[in-house]
Amino acid sequence: MSKDLKEKTLAELEQIVIGLGQKKYLAEYIFHFIHNEAATEIAQITPLNKAFRLQLTDQGYYISRLAGVSKLTGKDGTVKYALTLGARPNARIEAVLLLDNRRKTLCVSTQVGCALGCPFCATGRLGFRRDLTAAEIVDQVNIVARDASCVAPANSAIRNMHSAGRIRNVVYMGMGEPLLNYHAVVKSVAMLNHPKGKNIGIRHITISTCGIAPAIRKLASEDLHPKLAVSLNAPSDALRTQLMPINAKYPIAELLKAVRFYQDRTSQRVSFEYVMIKGLNDSAAHARMLVNLLRGLMCHVNLIEHNPYPGCEFAGSDSERIRQFASISERAGIETTVRFRMGRDIRAACGQLGADWLTVE
Numbered sequence: 001m002s003k004d005l006k007e008k009t010l011a012e013l014e015q016i017v018i019g020l021g022q023k024k025y026l027a028e029y030i031f032h033f034i035h036n037e038a039a040t041e042i043a044q045i046t047p048l049n050k051a052f053r054l055q056l057t058d059q060g061y062y063i064s065r066l067a068g069v070s071k072l073t074g075k076d077g078t079v080k081y082a083l084t085l086g087a088r089p090n091a092r093i094e095a096v097l098l099l100d101n102r103r104k105t106l107c108v109s110t111q112v113g114c115a116l117g118c119p120f121c122a123t124g125r126l127g128f129r130r131d132l133t134a135a136e137i138v139d140q141v142n143i144v145a146r147d148a149s150c151v152a153p154a155n156s157a158i159r160n161m162h163s164a165g166r167i168r169n170v171v172y173m174g175m176g177e178p179l180l181n182y183h184a185v186v187k188s189v190a191m192l193n194h195p196k197g198k199n200i201g202i203r204h205i206t207i208s209t210c211g212i213a214p215a216i217r218k219l220a221s222e223d224l225h226p227k228l229a230v231s232l233n234a235p236s237d238a239l240r241t242q243l244m245p246i247n248a249k250y251p252i253a254e255l256l257k258a259v260r261f262y263q264d265r266t267s268q269r270v271s272f273e274y275v276m277i278k279g280l281n282d283s284a285a286h287a288r289m290l291v292n293l294l295r296g297l298m299c300h301v302n303l304i305e306h307n308p309y310p311g312c313e314f315a316g317s318d319s320e321r322i323r324q325f326a327s328i329s330e331r332a333g334i335e336t337t338v339r340f341r342m343g344r345d346i347r348a349a350c351g352q353l354g355a356d357w358l359t360v361e
């Protein structure tokens, strides 16, 4: 069993504290200091008396932490953090802080690399290296929350946005497929949402999946229901399997059944992400097929111009194509947005995470 206190929910900390013969309420101090006071050593949890702090250390307990390696700020204020998980240089991930109308959203990673190999995505090209722990997922929020107020881009409008308040939204859209690291992801959601921790509202947490149908159904049975975003990207199985090989295992019909199940259980609107790739999935006919597929679902479509990375054979659709696609979808009554390409200049946009390492490793 892990001795990392950052890996524990409040209920688990309570069990540890009681097991060591201490008062249960002391667990709240540990949880609070780890998630809100940036404690990285047990000695920093000063409301605990010295004897108890020593007892925890003697029992082998510790507080893990990610280390920051680099930080890049884009022209639009997007900040990309590269973080290491340990001594090995290839155990690295990226987290991206986005600014939108003075709201701060953090995009977190859940795996080092990704096994699913979608050819339009740089992370897929890295291959799978390992799952993150719940502590490593949550720590991305801790580190960026601590750092965000210190970011000082040259542009004063962006500087003002950065200084405006805490991270309000967390999206699991970084490196990796969240639902293939199910337990760590669900646990991290509970920790981020907990009122004694970061207290991020469950409606402000989004899990984005490429469509692991059984895991979507399982998520519907959890106590907490984050928002669900599904990376769809094609309206037919043949094209989707070409763009997202996982579709061969969970074809569109099965995926949409699971999404309907999630929606029935949670009454939530679901988002569908659609990467617009020039000449491949962006025609009016594709838009009409998409509309037919999504009929009857309470949903929102997010169109994202494909973002390039070194060695990628695809190009993004023209703006005119994207506008036409969006208008077909909107005329069919589906709320549709075109996602602004935030962070593209620092390779922090959708599909670009890990791209810097493709050129150096």
Ligand code: SF4
Pocket (backbone or CB within 6 Å): 114, 115, 116, 117, 118, 121, 122, 123, 124, 125, 174, 175, 176, 177, 210, 231
């Ligand atoms: S799009 Fe998502 S599932 Fe596909 S390779 Fe990239 S990270 Fe993995």
